[in-house]
Amino acid sequence: MAVMIIVPLVAFFTAYSVTKVPEPEELVNNQISYIMASDNNTELARIVPPEGNRQNVKLDEVPMSVRQAVLAAEDREFYSNPGFSVSGFARAAVGQVLGREGAGGGSTITQQYVKNALVGDEFSLSRKAKELVISAKMAREWSKDEILEAYLNTIYFGRNSYGISAAAHAYFDKDVKDLTPEEGAVLAATIQAPSSLDPWTNRERAESRWNYVLDGMVGINAMKESDRRKAVYPKVKDPAETAENTQAVGTNGLIKTKVIEELEQAGITEEQVNTGGLKITTTIDPKMQADAVDEIHKKMEGQQQGLRTAVASVDPKTGGVRAWYGGDDPVGFDFAGAGLQSGSTFKIFTLAAYLDQGGSLYDQFDSSPVMTGDAQVNNDGGASCGTCSIAEALKQSLNTSFIRLTQALKGGPQDVADMAHRLGVAESLPGVGKTLQEKNGKPADGITLGMYQSSPLDMATALATLSNGGTYHRPHFVQKVENSNGDVLLDNTKDEGDRVVSEEVANGVIQAMQPIAAYSNGNSLAGGRPSAAKTGTAQLGDTGENKDAWMLGSTPQLSTAVWVGTAEGKPIHNSYGGIMYGSGLPAQIWKGVMDRSLENTEIEQFNTGAAASSGYTGGYAGGGNAGGAAGAGQPEEQEQESPAPASPASPPSPAPAPAPRQPAPQGGNRPPNNDLQNLLDGILNP
Missing domain, CATH: 3.40.710.10 (DD-peptidase/beta-lactamase superfamily)
Known part of the structure; x- marks a missing residue:
């Protein structure tokens, strides 16, 4: 029993002593992918990673109600906990041993920040232990406000929006300082599962999570019960209207789409293109x-x-x-x-x-x-x-x-x-x-x-x-x-x-x-x-x-x-x-x-x-x-x-798109119940 207690403690404090906690600005890696013409000089389009559109905001620029909505959603004891959750780590450890990929949960905001910014989300006990060590040390070296500010500036909210500022524009097309408590709760609600909790595509589930957040705000005394009863789910923007991660004009945008499709067929994912700083040389002759x-x-x-x-x-x-x-x-x-x-x-x-x-x-x-x-x-x-x-x-x-x-x-x-x-x-x-x-x-x-x-x-x-x-x-x-290191990922020249x-x-x-x-x-x-x-x-x-x-x-x-x-x-x-x-x-x-x-x-x-x-x-x-x-x-x-x-x-018509092509009218003097004659007669004889 002593060995089982002492060995992990020694390992923890050894790792703790040698671990360096970086500053938030050191963690951002904005690498734009470029789609170039065949001359390697003419730019057809560029793909800015979502983080590239991220704008750091100071914590005091984020309305208090929005901050509290995030706390109610993700970590209601943020200002009192030591930066990590022992019970959450225990659940993850048991899940790893039993092979339960869904096990875990209970991560603090500090742990989430460390996971997303530093250690990744690989499902392993060693990764979880590293997260625990860094979170504990970060909680001692940074103030709670510094951690919350870094978290709000880097967490993913869906819609290719990293950070609270980008999310405010993606969902409501407004600056973060102008968000209402109800809008802040919408953003906070998406953090748990950004894709499946987007109200544009899954309103019922998104609103259920939103209600949970508002109830939590009441629970931590961040919202009055009377205001909670009057709260109305806010209207969000169509994601197509606020997407800004691709920069291309005219028909170059269509070329970009064909390039992405071709890369996916070759095994290069859109995520790699969006974040990998790729240089994509096309066959398009610029002249x-x-x-x-x-x-x-x-x-x-x-x-x-x-x-x-x-x-x-x-x-x-x-x-x-x-x-x-x-x-x-x-x-x-x-x-x-x-x-x-x-x-x-x-x-x-x-x-x-x-x-x-x-x-x-x-x-x-x-x-x-x-x-x-x-x-x-x-x-x-x-x-x-x-x-x-x-x-x-x-x-x-x-x-x-x-x-x-x-x-x-x-x-x-x-x-x-x-x-x-x-x-x-x-x-x-x-x-x-x-x-x-x-x-x-x-x-x-x-x-x-x-x-x-x-x-x-x-x-x-x-x-x-x-x-x-x-x-x-x-x-x-x-x-x-x-890629950004000059390694060739795909070569179609041979x-x-x-x-x-x-x-x-x-x-x-x-x-x-x-x-x-x-x-x-x-x-x-x-x-x-x-x-x-x-x-x-x-x-x-x-x-x-x-x-x-x-x-x-x-x-x-x-x-x-x-x-x-x-x-x-x-x-x-x-x-x-x-x-x-x-x-x-x-x-x-x-x-x-x-x-x-x-x-x-x-x-x-x-x-x-x-x-x-x-x-x-x-x-x-x-x-x-x-x-x-x-x-x-x-x-x-x-x-x-x-x-x-x-x-x-009819060709598929993504909004906004031209009206679908209609079936060609067919008619004229033709014998009844003769499909082939109906098809040709009067078409070849105007």
């Missing part, structure tokens, strides 16, 4: 980014009110995202990563699947009206090339030829979906779920017309894969992550890529796409720079209006997807009121972004010498010369349209 945003703003001037656009540029040789624009609201809806109906841009995947099965660009396809199930598909305005090569049909964006091509594939529309996924189109998207399929898990023939949803990033990535000779690189925003289709197939699609930029209202790139492009639109039901317009195009150095539409899926018009097509504003934005992004860079040529050209004798090939209805410049009205999806998804 390309600045030029893209400037070009978008210029091109959007004078356009239809409520019109939105998204731009994603990807390096085909690395997968790095070089420029990104999903909107100007740093915390708003990001259209560049959203699921959007892709229109005729999707025809390139049908062509890739066909070439992958041995087809040729020169194989002939009939462009007359065609049946898919019980529905008839036509070309906009009755356009036709008669029977022409599939390359010519792609240039003219003839729906009927590509429905026949889809039907000629060994696996039908599933082959189109599989090819799109191979090249880089995501298999699932937020707000959409699994992509490129009906509820039965299979796609319809209309997949080739872009009836399903994909994101601008997906489309830019897939074209980047084709532009890179069929080698896929995972799209990414982060090049490298280093990705060698994966070959997903043959070089012949990839080059064949690129060859077919090369005439399209010039064919689409003369949107060739400056200086004769070659490009591979495809326009696309999605019509709004049988209204004769379009709701989505695309331009997708690349060079060997850069692949860029441009989408134009509205948040609600409303009709879109050009600046003079006409129906908008991909060959209009989207193509103009694409050309401007590409020209400025590639200015003063080498003009590289596509390697289309290995393009697929083998013969194919599939079901819809036929004789005749390629050409037909080709013209020097395709008018906007001739661009082919895609049907609305059967079950369009």
